[in-house]
Amino acid sequence: MPIVRIHNETSHRIPKKYLTVIASNVLCDLKKETYLLDITITTNASIQLLNKQYRHINRPTDVLSFSLEEGVSFPNTQKVLGDIIISIEMAKKQAALFNVTLNHELARLMIHGILHLCGYDHVHVSPLKRNKMFNLQKLLEKKYILTDASKPFILKTDSN
Numbered sequence: 001m002p003i004v005r006i007h008n009e010t011s012h013r014i015p016k017k018y019l020t021v022i023a024s025n026v027l028c029d030l031k032k033e034t035y036l037l038d039i040t041i042t043t044n045a046s047i048q049l050l051n052k053q054y055r056h057i058n059r060p061t062d063v064l065s066f067s068l069e070e071g072v073s074f075p076n077t078q079k080v081l082g083d084i085i086i087s088i089e090m091a092k093k094q095a096a097l098f099n100v101t102l103n104h105e106l107a108r109l110m111i112h113g114i115l116h117l118c119g120y121d122h123v124h125v126s127p128l129k130r131n132k133m134f135n136l137q138k139l140l141e142k143k144y145i146l147t148d149a150s151k152p153f154i155l156k157t158d159s160n
Contacts, residue, residue, distance in 0.1 A: 002027040002081075007040040010088045014041050015103045022107050022144045023114065027081070029140065030118050035081040037117070039110060047087040062090035063109040065116035084113035107145045111137055 004023040008014045023037060044060035052058045054066075067082040086109050095105035120133040 002033055003036045005036070005038050007038065009040060009042040009046065012041070012088050015106070018103055019107060019110055023110055025144050026111055026114050026140050029143075030114070032081060032118065035079050037081045037084070037114070039084045039086065039113075041086050041088050041091075041106070044087050044089040047085055047090075050085060060087055060090060062087055062094060063113045065113040067117050082117045084110060084117070086110065086113070104145055108137075108141055111140050111144075115140075 002024050004020045004027070006014065006016045006019055008016075019039065023039065027033065027035060027037065047064060048058065048060040050064055051061050054064070055061075064085040065082060066085070068080040086106060091105045091109055092102055094109075095102045098105065100108075115133055115137055120129075120136065122130040122133050125133075
């Protein structure tokens with residue numbers, strides 16, 4: 001099973017179990033069962049600094065992904081897939097815009113970030129590859145994002 005660590009740098013309550021279960025299932029679907037993934041929920045100010053430093057864009061963004069898969073491994077440990085950084089303010093704004101819960105939007109942004117870490121792109125690619133990424137994202141969202149609070153958490157195991 002993948003290891004998913006969620007770090008909260010904000011004062012907001014974050015649904016860590018919900019996000020961890022979804023991330024684990026998505027990673028298993030993408031054949032990344034042996035990987036470690038770090039997800040950080042942060043502020044607009046923090047993500048803006050990262051966006052400026054690494055993408056040379058001086059404004060906040062909703063999600064950033066930093067891949068560590070290329071050659072980073074440690075003896076006797078899982079492979080490190082990378083880091084996903086999500087802005088809580090942008091997630092809240094987009095949740096209102098899309099008329100979904102904050103949990104839903106955090107999960108959507110996390111899935112988007114995971115796809116980037118697995119090599120999918122929508123910026124510097126053909127429309128065909130862009131559509132491939134967004135179609136897969138929509139499929140994973142439908143499969144794992146809970147829209148009904150009564151649905152149980154489903155963590156994939158070898159038996160299912």
